[in-house]
Amino acid sequence: MSEEQPVLEVVSKIREIFRQGQEVLDEIEKRWLSLHPPEAKLNSSKLGALSWTQYASGSGAWIFADTKGAEELYAALKQRPEHGRIELEGMVYRLSHGETRDFIGRTRKGT
Numbered sequence: 001m002s003e004e005q006p007v008l009e010v011v012s013k014i015r016e017i018f019r020q021g022q023e024v025l026d027e028i029e030k031r032w033l034s035l036h037p038p039e040a041k042l043n044s045s046k047l048g049a050l051s052w053t054q055y056a057s058g059s060g061a062w063i064f065a066d067t068k069g070a071e072e073l074y075a076a077l078k079q080r081p082e083h084g085r086i087e088l089e090g091m092v093y094r095l096s097h098g099e100t101r102d103f104i105g106r107t108r109k110g111t
Contacts, residue, residue: 039076044089047073052106060107065095073104 050069052061065074076086077095085094087109096103 033079039086039088042072042076042086042088044091047088047091047093047106055105059111060105062096062103062105065102065104067104070104074102077104 046069050063050067052063054061063070065077073086073093074095077084077093080086080095085092087093090109091106092109094105094107096105
């Protein structure tokens with residue numbers, strides 16, 4: 001057995017422990033979010049009043065994520081990394097990452 005073999009075995013075991021730990025953390029996060037959804041405090045009428053820019057296709061609209069008034073929506077979307085979206089009163093909001101700024105898009109559910 002080479003000198004490297006025991007080190008590689010330890011590294012492999014540590015990786016497996018981290019993988020299992022990540023699975024547990026993902027499950028804890030999923031349960032917590034189901035009991036405390038970040039979108040619960042969002043107000044759809046306030047969101048509708050933001051300065052949305054229509055997509056050229058007409059199928060939805062977008063704003064910069066740092067738009068004044070969008071702070072709670074942006075924070076809620078950032079708490080949903082595995083989903084990347086929030087549904088609220090018939091609208092679907094999605095967070096997108098641009099080269100220099102984040103964007104929030106919205107479309108009607110089902111489109």
